[in-house]
Amino acid sequence: MTGSLKLEDVSVGYGRKPVLNHLDIGPLPPGSLVAVVGSNAVGKSTLLKAIAGLRTSSGRILLGDTDLSRLPLSGRVRLVGYLSQALPQPTSLVAYEAVTSAFRAVRGDLSTAEAERMVDEVFTALDLRNIALRRLSEMSGGQRQMVGLAQVLVRKPPLLLLDEPTSALDLRWQLNVLETVRTITRDDKVICLMAIHDINLALRFCDQLIVLGGGGLLAAGQPDVVMDAGLLRRAYGIEGRVEHCSRGFPIVLTDRAVAAPPMPQ
Structure with missing residues (x-):
């Protein structure tokens, strides 16, 4: 820890x-x-x-x-594992290669078998096995975003x-x-x-x-x-309410925009 x-x-x-x-x-x-x-x-x-x-x-x-x-x-x-807003480039690499390469670049201390085990684990956790051998150039933006997330999570920072x-x-x-x-x-x-x-x-x-x-x-x-409601107004410039759904989770209900929130000077 x-x-x-x-x-x-x-x-x-x-x-x-x-x-x-x-x-x-x-x-x-x-x-x-x-x-x-x-x-x-x-x-x-x-x-x-x-x-x-x-x-x-x-x-x-x-x-x-x-x-x-x-x-x-x-x-x-x-x-630190950082995932930016930018999507992985649509290269000719398949998803499994892209994640393995990103992992080995940082965790070169691990054996090949251990690296493969950790890559397999993250593909299973994110439910990505069906695109593991697909080229990034053939993927949608959402699929490439998932590959980018896998590249970060696999390192377990x-x-x-x-x-x-x-x-x-x-x-x-x-x-x-x-x-x-x-x-x-x-x-x-x-x-x-x-x-x-x-x-x-x-x-x-x-x-x-x-x-x-x-x-x-x-x-x-x-x-x-x-x-x-007060924080919604200050942060977003809206009138809104925080209520709870049938399962007890808080949800924001918006009513109307009232003013633009203040920006840094």
Whole structure:
């Protein structure tokens, strides 16, 4: 077990343009599936890139006793699995080759037999065996997104950063991905931060929410505690309600748009 994730006074931007300022988040314990939500352009992807080491930031990003912000990118790849919004390129590689190559690039310490076992496991977990020998150039965008997710999950890092992992998927595959990620997160005691636009999927599957807006943190905590009508107005500029379905899960019902949420200056 690597330990909890904690952000201390983290700021990140693009050049001289700040996006997120002085974030204090956590500690988020192992086994946590955390949704990063908020309106467009508030910094969800930027936050994940900063934690992954792909965007310069200030402050401290602590995974257990390790300050990720002090590690070179080569040192983070063993601890952090990052899935970007960009889909894997439609190459001539088949899915099994693409996942195996990505795995071996980071985990060259394992034997061929062990690597094959772990690749087989992730194809089974994501229900991808039927496309394992299909070329990426012959796949739909949703199928390539699933291959990209497999490339990240197969390494079993203690910290997962998933940027819109369901954006190209239909409803069945959205549910399959979220159920699989939640199972892996809990069973392997890893931490997963997932940027996601569908607030109801976030409420249904995630243990905690991080709500960004106006250049900072609007709220963080358990979904059924932090999400309410006031936060919907501040984060999204809408009038809405949080009710519960017949199975007891919170759901957001939207009424109307009232004003654009504030953007970073």
